[in-house]
Amino acid sequence: MSGRHADRSHLKAQPDPYGAEPPSYNQSxxxxxxxxxxTRGVIVGVVVGAVVILVAIVVGAVLGTRANEYPSYSxxxxxxxxxxxxxxxxxxxxxxxxxxxxSGFVHYVDAQVATSTQYNLTYASSSSxxxxxxxxxxxxxxxxxxxxxxxxxxxNSGLFVFDILNTPxxxxxxxxxxxxxxxxxxxxxxxxxxxxxxxxxAGNQMTLHTSNGCxxxxxxxxxxxxxxxxxxxxxxxxxxxxxxxxxxxxxxALNSNGxxxxxxxxxxxxxxxxxxxxxxxxxxLASGNDASPDPSSWGTALxxxxxxxxxxxxxxxxxxxxxxxxxxxxxxxxxxxxxTQDGCxxxxxxxxxxxxxxxxxxxxxxxxxxxxxAS
Ligand SMILES: *[C@@H]1O[C@H](CO)[C@@H](O)[C@H](O)[C@H]1NC(C)=O
Ligand SMILES: *[C@@H]1O[C@H](CO)[C@@H](O)[C@H](O)[C@H]1NC(C)=O
Ligand SMILES: *[C@@H]1O[C@H](CO)[C@@H](O)[C@H](O)[C@H]1NC(C)=O
Ligand SMILES: *[C@@H]1O[C@H](CO)[C@@H](O)[C@H](O)[C@H]1NC(C)=O
Numbered sequence: 001m002s003g004r005h006a007d008r009s010h011l012k013a014q015p016d017p018y019g020a021e022p023p024s025y026n027q028s029x030x031x032x033x034x035x036x037x038x039t040r041g042v043i044v045g046v047v048v049g050a051v052v053i054l055v056a057i058v059v060g061a062v063l064g065t066r067a068n069e070y071p072s073y074s075x076x077x078x079x080x081x082x083x084x085x086x087x088x089x090x091x092x093x094x095x096x097x098x099x100x101x102x103s104g105f106v107h108y109v110d111a112q113v114a115t116s117t118q119y120n121l122t123y124a125s126s127s128s129x130x131x132x133x134x135x136x137x138x139x140x141x142x143x144x145x146x147x148x149x150x151x152x153x154x155x156n157s158g159l160f161v162f163d164i165l166n167t168p169x170x171x172x173x174x175x176x177x178x179x180x181x182x183x184x185x186x187x188x189x190x191x192x193x194x195x196x197x198x199x200x201x202a203g204n205q206m207t208l209h210t211s212n213g214c215x216x217x218x219x220x221x222x223x224x225x226x227x228x229x230x231x232x233x234x235x236x237x238x239x240x241x242x243x244x245x246x247x248x249x250x251x252x253a254l255n256s257n258g259x260x261x262x263x264x265x266x267x268x269x270x271x272x273x274x275x276x277x278x279x280x281x282x283x284x285l286a287s288g289n290d291a292s293p294d295p296s297s298w299g300t301a302l303x304x305x306x307x308x309x310x311x312x313x314x315x316x317x318x319x320x321x322x323x324x325x326x327x328x329x330x331x332x333x334x335x336x337x338x339x340t341q342d343g344c345x346x347x348x349x350x351x352x353x354x355x356x357x358x359x360x361x362x363x364x365x366x367x368x369x370x371x372x373x374a375s
Pocket of ligand 4: 350351358
């Protein structure tokens with residue numbers, strides 16, 4: 001070092017044996033990396049660059065942390081609050097009779113018509129409750145008779161256990177088992193627990209619909225396939241934030257095994273849905289077992305809607321449990337769905353009009369519904 005310095009000392013304006021490299025020294029790399037030679041512009045550039053990098057690191061860390069945030073879902077002590085079962089099953093519901101809000105080719109009938117011996121569209125025995133579409137009218141050219149029931153009781157949280165013996169399916173059908181507060185939609189939210197269209201070979205779809213400010217873009221623990229992440233009805237043509245289950249979570253495949261239990265837990269931490277096929281129902285959900293069910297012992301959910309980017313408590317309020325079988329309408333009846341995706345014949349409304357016997361597979365049958373609340 002000292003030798004090299006001595007060699008070029010004559011080039012310095014002010015002799016300084018231990019000073020900076022002289023500006024004329026032809027070793028640009030050394031010059032560039034020595035702050036003592038930087039112009040003000042370079043220094044500003046370096047400082048700005050450093051700040052940008054620092055901000056990027058902090059933002060990255062915050063986003064990374066956010067993406068990994070996850071609710072505790074700690075164990076709650078659930079106790080049985082309501083049981084819907086037996087011959088009085090349908091006494092706990094209002095029958096919706098208005099114009100179908102989903103533009104279906106359907107007439108929702110009142111309790112008197114539904115329970116008449118002529119139609120028998122809702123029927124409850126000591127062992128199960130059935131809700132079905134009319135299979136007798138061979139020229140239902142203004143829409144086919146069906147049923148939409150809504151629980152008189154409203155809920156603001158809980159563990160909802162639907163013991164399902166048969167799910168409806170078939171061309172033109174759009175069945176759903178869901179919760180909402182119809183007059184206050186979407187402000188009070190909607191939780192679709194079981195929903196499918198037509199042949200339902202794609203499996204069950206679980207979906208939330210909300211007002212603005214509810215997204216499922218953070219860490220989730222679920223076995224289902226994420227479809228869309230923004231639950232706000234103003235995005236994705238009101239598709240909601242959906243999760244798709246595999247084929248055997250609905251329709252013929254689920255029914256052939258005797259159905260199963262769909263359990264939906266709704267709490268401030270989030271909303272989760274599990275499906276237990278008939279042969280693998282956890283002991284804490286077995287019928288006649290009055291144990292306190294413990295979702296934390298059930299393993300990974302089929303669908304998980306955590307509260308990390310959605311204030312569940314403010315987006316889901318005063319929900320009634322609703323079960324219905326719509327026909328055609330804004331989902332099942334769309335050409336892209338009815339024909340293209342699901343391979344159904346002709347038009348949806350023609351099918352509904354004249355194919356009465358095709359609706360023999362279009363029925364819900366439930367062993368019971370149970371609602372547990374956390375103490
Ligand atoms: C109504 O439907 C139930 C369930 O399928 C059946 O058991 C019952 O016999 C039917 N009642 C009449 C009057 O058809
Ligand atoms: C979403 O909800 C708002 C508020 O009720 C309503 O005005 C709007 O039409 C809805 N949009 C869709 C696509 O449903
Ligand atoms: C929920 O329902 C209760 C009982 O009908 C009512 O008093 C309350 O105002 C409702 N909550 C909201 C936010 O509308
Ligand atoms: C009635 O159902 C059968 C069997 O799926 C189908 O071939 C036929 O096209 C349907 N009829 C109408 C009018 O949709």
